[in-house]
Amino acid sequence: MTRDERAAREKDEKTSGRGTGGRPRDPAIEEAIIRATRKRLIADGYAQMTIGDIVADAGVTRPTLYRRWASKYDLVVDALAYGFTAQREAYPDIDMDELTAVEAFREAVRRLDPRYHNAGAMALHGNFMAEADRVPGLLEQLREHGVGPRCDELMNTLKGLQRRGEVREDADLETVVTLCFGSYFADYLRTGQPGAGVADRVVGSLWPTIAVSTHCNEQ
Known part of the structure; x- marks a missing residue:
């Protein structure tokens, strides 16, 4: 218009x-x-x-x-x-029946990228963190409606893989989710690049530590 x-x-x-x-x-x-x-x-x-x-x-x-x-x-x-x-509508639910365990893990990690469907998201996160003391509600909105659903999707994927006997029962899933989400910010701060390949590298490093031994070689 x-x-x-x-x-x-x-x-x-x-x-x-x-x-x-x-x-x-x-x-x-x-x-x-x-x-x-x-x-x-x-x-x-x-x-x-x-x-x-x-x-x-x-x-x-x-x-x-x-x-x-x-x-x-x-x-x-x-x-x-x-x-x-818009982000939630941009992709369907992860189809656990159509993917191998490591493929499902990788797809959920890929969707953690704040820039998924929003190229300026890193700047947005940084701006809201800078305003946390003055306008705490903004960061809370981002945490509840942006970060939370993404991390929940990864957590639910990992729990589903646990129920299928493909992820170790003693795996610290909360820490895995935190490491996966934080990897995008660390990569951005280190390189300033779009983040290509982060999901592959992170999954390649973490999967052998959480997978049941019979599934460790599924790459």
Whole structure:
């Protein structure tokens, strides 16, 4: 939608009365604002990001934004939810029946990459960690809705492999999940690269330590 088209819709909202009593439900305008917010979060960080920049990028007015979101924080929470939903919808559940044990482990580790379906995610994580003392709710949102579901998927995969007798019963799965997730940040900080091959290297190192001996050679 062009800037002129959005302006026309804003005018319609005002004249029709849809702009009162809550957020107008024009998906195109909302999505333009959400996308502009996500880009500004990555480029500027939460503290430096301004409503003025967002409305300019989205091609809307401040009243249009504030009819939908009461504050910058509320807007960012919805912008995060938008991204989390897109990530969850980007891939199906891991099919444990179609994959070997190590293939299922590798796929779950691959999906841990914060940049999976969001190339700017490392900057986003860094920005929110920097704001942890001032705006702790942002990091909690990221932890609960972004990090948590990814780590849960790996944990559930490992527990499923345990039930199938392919992962050792005494394996410390919590530590395995932490090591796998943290490997992407360590690799990024060491190399600054996109992270190609991290899942293969991590699984190659960890699988022999957690697999039941008869499955150790499944690579």
